[in-house]
Amino acid sequence: MPAIIVDRLSKSFDYYKKEAGLSHSFRNLFYRKPLRKDAVTEISFRVEEAEMVGFLGPNGAGKTTTLKMLTGILHPTAGEASVLGYVPWERRKAFKKQFAIVMGQKSQLWWDLPANESLMLNKCIYEIEDRSFGRIVGELSELLDVRDLLSVQVRRLSLGERMKLELIAALLHEPKVLFLDEPTIGLDLLSQRKIREFLKTLNRERRTTVLLTSHNMNDIVDLCKRTVIINGGKVIYDGDLAKVNGWLDQRKIVRVSLAEPVERRRLEAYGIVRSVEDVEAVLEVEKTFVKEQAKRILDDLPVVDFTIEDVSIEEGIAQLYRNGGEENESAPEIRQDVRHGVYALDGVPD
Amino acid sequence: MVPWLKEGRRYLRIYLFFLKNSVISMMEYRINFLFGILIEIGYLAIKFSYVYVIYRIGVSVNGLTPDEILLFVGAFTIMAGLYSMLFHSNFYMLPEHVRTGTLDLMMTKPVSLQFMATLRSIQIGYAVPNVIGGTAMVVWGWREAGVPATFGNVSLFVLYLLIGLLMTYAVFLAPQLIAFWTVKTNGINEASNALFDFNQMPMAIYSKWIQRVGTFFIPVFLITNLSPLSVLGRLTSWQLAWGLVAPVVFLALVRWIWTAAVRNYASASS
Amino acid sequence: MGFMHSMEYRTDFALSLLSGIFPVGVQLFLWNAVYGSSQESVYGYTKLEVIGYTLLAALFAKMMATGFEYEISKDIKDGQLSKFIVQPIRYGPYRLSRFLGEKGPQLIVLAVLAGIACVLLRNYAGLDITGTGLLLCAAALIVSVLLNFLIYYCLSTVSFWLLEVWGIFYTFALISLLASGGVFPIDMFGPVVQQALGVLPFPYLVFFPVHIALGRVDGDALLQGFGVQFAWIAVLIALTGALWRAGLRKYESAGG
Structure with a gap:
């Protein structure tokens, strides 16, 4: 019981x-x-x-x-x-x-x-x-x-x-x-x-x-x-x-340190640019293209350092809060069944 | 062992812990203890000024000689000391417990919440000047008024003081319970303390109408009037009977209000 | 703001007004009972006079209530006083203006109530209250408020030497209430007590102005009363100055 x-x-x-x-x-x-x-x-x-x-x-x-x-x-x-x-x-x-x-x-x-x-x-x-x-x-x-x-x-x-x-x-x-x-x-x-x-x-x-x-x-x-x-x-x-961030699993975070500053527009060719600060850039790349894009980045840009990370749990939760906090029914895309603890995703919110 | 006897012993032991903890706290804040005594001496001076003026006037007031009045003021002074020692700081802190949520933790304990919240702190300092001063007044008035100091009389006096203590608990806890509905209760606190001070003088000085209200509806007069009246042989038979019934009635009433207040707290707050 | 704040807690507001009335009620009933058994005057007061005294004394005693002494003690304890040593504001005038600013509205309300009480006492109780008397009473009250401020300002200097003072302030206020005639007219305590109290500043806070209003103070006594008030103001200014300077020396050497 x-x-x-x-x-x-x-x-x-x-x-x-x-x-x-x-x-x-x-x-x-x-x-x-x-x-x-x-x-x-x-x-x-x-x-x-x-x-x-x-x-x-x-x-x-x-x-x-x-x-x-x-x-x-x-x-x-x-x-x-x-x-x-x-x-x-x-x-x-x-x-x-x-x-x-x-x-x-x-x-x-x-x-x-x-x-x-x-x-x-x-x-x-x-x-x-x-x-x-x-x-x-x-x-x-x-x-x-x-x-x-x-x-x-x-x-x-x-x-x-x-x-x-x-x-x-x-x-x-x-x-x-x-x-x-x-x-x-x-x-x-x-x-x-x-x-x-x-x-x-x-x-x-x-x-x-x-x-x-x-x-x-x-x-x-x-x-x-x-x-x-x-x-x-x-x-x-x-x-x-x-x-918790399973539905964000389709994305990866790519962090790049560059030898010299690169224009934002040039970076956008590889994924969504989250931030650029001087020679440090953070990109969000779709999981399926990560390998391919990483290769391109390494080839095209003056990379000093390079990491690929998962989206953090905090970020996943923050995303959940944002969706769950809205009053309308459309927001939480997660269907739940409490009795069995099974969760299904209806789609990926942006 | 009989269950209620066992429970009684448990509550008594918990109460002794409250007492012990209060004594340790008192030692910790010796200055507060001293200030408590000092302030009560100030109040005692004011109470004494009433007696002094009445003695100087020297006439009987509504059939009571100054010596007899001293008996009433003495009983009032003792009771004021006991009230501030046993109840007042607890009642005063109640809104604070509600506001800060310490009440929440008390609610999860397997003892009566009312017991935990209304009897936990005992302020001995406040009682010292009042109980000593009040007892001195009673002894003086008793002798001068020519009341025989028999065992029966003394027990009667003490018995009605104890009844007065129960009445004090019931009458002065009730208004504080409004804290469960509204947050700020300074005004209630002031007003109910001012009500207590109606006992500064024997109830005989008030109009019949006020005497009735103060006996039956807001029974503040039962707190300190019955002791002197009983030993002066002026307790009417209905006063005697009501004096015994009222504590039961009003304790039940305050218990009922308490339950309603806690129920409201549990359903109306977040 | 303070007013709106107290309106917000509605029950509270009504009840704190009520609690101010209760103690007066007890005294009125006491006098009613005392005079009920003997019709003549008691200690030179007729029944109506003593009722008048009780009402006015209760209002005047409320005018003498302070609270800034706790603030001064806090300033000294927390080291807030240093701000005033550096800044070109004198602490005394700052406290006085704040006190009057905060107390002002309350004083006006109490004065209006006292005025109403006087009119009622004159018209319905036939007490000998005159316009001149009221003007003189108002003058005496203004001096009383200042005198009372100085008493508590002087008292607050104990905070330089003692860490905890609230019990002293509180007890002092109780004794002051009694000694100023806020509970009973001090001439009821007998000539010895009255004369002893007469050299102290307290009777000039409540007893003296009430007696002026009731027309019980004549020419010489009036001048003498004002004289004592001003003499005490002078003494207290000198005393407070000396204590304050001594206190500051201690405060500064302690690195406050």
């Missing part, structure tokens, strides 16, 4: 538009017209037990809103979801004891106290036995290399150190499902790597199901085989991250 099932989940909420001017302020005193915003629209996906799935999307795409619904913080407007067989927003105690959420910008640790005290409080809240508490704290702090930091006041810690302790506080009760909302936001590279390693170990050894949102592509590339990409409140891609 999948650990997480999301079925046509939607969330919309009312908000008030602020209008400038004193007369509007007066009018607002008595009446305000609510506006409706759809944060998430009929999204569906599944996460299997012990799977680690990346949840990707630009700001305001609805990632956090979805996580909040799956952790019972928010009630959906429509649709269904189940996490470990529970309906999250019923907020059953038994359910709460089996998952954890860590949000990069929110802290559950008491600011003025050593993290130890917060851990003790969680021990009490989750009714953890003394023996297993000692063992878990020992193991986790060993893995994250924060043994000595447990007795330091949280406000004296660096952001990276604090996040590691947040993770320990969240994992004390050995949750089966872990939700992470931007866990590496604002962290230095070293801490980011440490946390990623830790999450991998956790997933491998404890078979913890992880659903993770991040802006940081490295998090997702490194951790998640599968990615769900949402934009404008809709799922626009669900599948292997490496294939």
Whole structure:
């Protein structure tokens, strides 16, 4: 049975538009017209037990809103979801004891106290036995290399150190499902790597199901085989991250360093010119002609250096965002079947 | 073990953690602790000025002698200390928890959200001057008014103070819950604190109409009036009965508002 | 902008107005009850006079509310003060003009309310409020606002020596409210307390202007009151100057 099932989940909420001017302020005193915003629209996906799935999307795409619904913080407007067989927003105690959420910008640790005290409080809240508490704290702090930091006041810690302790506080009760909302936001590279390693170990050894949102592509590339990409409140891609740019696979990027500047018009003969800067040029060439064009370039132009690359994942995703973000139906050319995770391409968008 | 007893013990243990954590924080910010005491001494001076003026006037006010009034002001002062120690900073922080989303994390914990959000911080500093000053006023007024210091009387006084504490929780949490619907609540905070100060003087000084509103609808008068009235033997039988029923009614009411507020939060925010 | 901002939070707006009225309500009921049991005057005040006092004192005490002392303390703590040492703006005049600019609209609203209260008290309560009295009261209030500014400006210099000061400011404001007659008329505290307070600047902030409005201050006392106000202004200017210079020396040597 999948650990997480999301079925046509939607969330919309009312908000008030602020209008400038004193007369509007007066009018607002008595009446305000609510506006409706759809944060998430009929999204569906599944996460299997012990799977680690990346949840990707630009700001305001609805990632956090979805996580909040799956952790019972928010009630959906429509649709269904189940996490470990529970309906999250019923907020059953038994359910709460089996998952954890860590949000990069929110802290559950008491600011003025050593993290130890917060851990003790969680021990009490989750009714953890003394023996297993000692063992878990020992193991986790060993893995994250924060043994000595447990007795330091949280406000004296660096952001990276604090996040590691947040993770320990969240994992004390050995949750089966872990939700992470931007866990590496604002962290230095070293801490980011440490946390990623830790999450991998956790997933491998404890078979913890992880659903993770991040802006940081490295998090997702490194951790998640599968990615769900949402934009404008809709799922626009669900599948292997490496294939996200599959439909851009028909193109290759050719980078050329030249001995002397060459006119743009001359370069256009070999492919679409993405950029020319002094002696550096980047061209986009159709895959089928790459070999042929490369040969021509090397023959015709004063080439110093020359590389052929795939279109990057970031670029593929950026392209997806652009298409998925548009309101009309024609934009996302990817047809999806959530149940089977099969995706077909209807054509190559430009 | 009986399940509810086990739960009770768990909540008590969590509450002791809150207390312990608050004490550690207090040690950390000693200056805030000192300033808390200083400010409360300032307020105590204002409260005391009422007593001073009444003693100087020296006449009975609506049937209460200055000594008897001192008993009321004392109970009010003790309660003001307990309110600011146990509840006020929590209630004050509630909109902040909503705004910054710390409430979200509390919602995922397997304990009552209301318990977590409204009782977590305990500010001992604020209570010190008020509880000491208030107790001194009560003791003085008690002796001068000639109330027998029997065990029964003292227990009665304390019992109604505890009831007053429950009433304080219910009456002053409710207005803060509007934070779940609107963001800014400074005004609510000020207004409800000003309501609390209606107990500065015995309820007997107010008009009948206000007394009724303050007893039944916004029952602020039940917070500090019942203790002195009971030991002065002036508690009417309906006041006695309502004093016991009201905490149940209003705690249930605030629980209901709380549930509605959280439901609204869960469905109206993103 | 500030006004529009407060309109935006509508419930909030109405409620903060309400909270200003409540404490006055408690006092009015207290006086009602006190006079209910004895009809004669208490400490030289008839029932209507004491009601008049309570209303006007509440409004005048609001006029004396400040907040810039926290800003000064912040400027000193954050090193923002350095800007003023380099620039050719004097910090004192800058603070005073900002204070008056921000306080101005509020002062006007309070003055209008006080004017309405005076008219009502004269017409319906038969209090002896005269035009001359009101003019003199307005003059006294203008001096009071300046005097009050100087008191808090002087107090704010403690920020040079203490890192945390908010508790001191807050407590000072409470004591000042009590000592200025913002809670009870200070002559009700008895002649000893009144005389002791009389040498301090506080009674000249609220008690003195209210008494002028109520026509309870005559020729000599009036001159004497204004005299003390100006004397305190002179003293505070000198004191603040000395403290400020001493503070700046410490501030600069600390490399702020």
